Amino acid sequence: MKAAVLKAFGEPLSVRQVPDPALGTGEVVVDVVAAGVLPYMAEVLSGERQYLLTLPATPGAGAVGRVRSVGPDTTRLTVGDWVLCDPTVRSRDGAPTPDITLQGLSARGDGGLRLQQHFGRGSFAEQLLVPTENVFPLGSIDPAEAPRWAALNVCLVPYGGLLAADLKAGETVLVNGATGYFGSAGVAVALAMGAGRVVAAGRNRDRLAQLAHRFGSRLRTVSLTGDEDEDRDRMRRAHDPIDVVLDLLPPAAGTAPVRAAAMTVRESGRVVLMGGVGMLGGDDLALPYPWFMRNSITVRGQWMYPPHANTRLIELARSGLLDLDQFEVTEFDLDNAGQAVAHATARAPFSLTVIRP
Incomplete structure (x- = not known):
């Protein structure tokens, strides 16, 4: 698959072929349709933000896409489902304070960096490997509107x-x-x-x-x-x-x-x-x-949000109480990921930049 890769802080993104994600138990592979670009992503990629991001890295926090494949312990998701991918990946081993990595963006401490070794690739790519608990069904949506649904990652x-x-x-x-x-x-x-x-x-x-x-x-x-x-x-x-x-x-x-x-x-x-x-x-x-x-x-x-926030926010949007049409979307293809990052910098409120692999 193709992905945007950061080899060193301060270098431009390079779009290249990388191995497809290898699906395991408790995981889902999603075909990325729209990945939002944070307005400060340029500061992350330059190193100015000093985020914990193991290089080389594929950036991109969160996405909207369609399920490509599911693990053997998945009982509700099916191939082709429209889903929201939550980038807040938490360790599963029962710690009172779980380690966290923000997929394609940053990590909290050494434990978060360990999570990055497996779930570190972000959404500026054709495919995304996500823990099953981080994949939330959107229901039926118009494919042309998928980039607008990526605004949920902002609102979360x-x-x-x-x-x-x-x-x-x-x-x-x-x-x-x-x-x-x-x-x-x-x-x-x-x-x-x-x-x-x-x-x-x-x-x-x-x-x-x-x-x-x-x-x-x-x-x-x-x-x-x-x-x-x-x-x-x-x-x-x-x-x-x-x-x-x-x-x-x-x-x-x-x-x-x-x-x-x-x-x-x-x-x-x-x-x-x-x-x-x-x-x-x-x-x-x-x-x-x-x-x-x-x-x-x-x-x-409060850092980020609890897992159940995803489902509840999707319900607010589907009900029309949260109007995603408020967001003006500008789209870039994956080959122009660097241009997308530059475009996103200091955008006005309700201006959303997305990459469409």
Whole structure:
């Protein structure tokens, strides 16, 4: 099969013939139809993100495709089924904290790197070997719409944060970093889950205006200034009370806007941290102990999402509550994987770049 291969950080991707995946028990081989390209994939491939990725590697996190073959312990999936492939691969040996590799992207610790030795090839390829538990049926879909269904891999990240916050219908969510790739998807997912109001905070005024136009009266926008006290006041004035804060700020944002947003939440509110702040160095997040204690605030970190999030998000999309037509898709063939990575960089919200092998 053909795959895009990264031989060394900083080198361009090369598309070449590689061995087909060898199917084993507890595994599924999927013919990749659409693989989404992260907007920061260029930073991963250059080494700037310092992700744990064993080289040579085939990048690509998540995909939509059709089942090519199944292992002997598979009882429901059949050849030809349309499926969503979840790149969050977890070890199966019963550890309280399983080792994790993000297929085609990164790993958590030495155990995650061991998983990468078997499940390391990502979705920028004609075929993808996936653990059976990471393959989720989509039902019947229009083949021409397969790239749009790849938006589920984007939406799963903020969905994991909102599940961790135990978001309830009618509550108000503040999405910090709402003008970014995952933040804008988080706005859409929160509204699909029944949030009564979403406060979208970010520094890009044009993108905030686009969000306001897209989502109407259930959205309030806040343009951040960089002054922590001023930004906190602006967010509080946008809507009171705020029940949940979901932080999705990127590594370059710094800790001040995170703290400003976290301290807008109401008494007994919930704050979920799942952005990239601090991952490339800089100050640690300092939170005022007395304020959080006296206001009974729950602060939780969340990396990715639980396995059941896949099925539930697919149901939100199939019901129409989460409208995947919001995503504008640009397609590249596998031979132009490098161009796809360049195109994806710093795309506007709801702009999805996909590779179609």
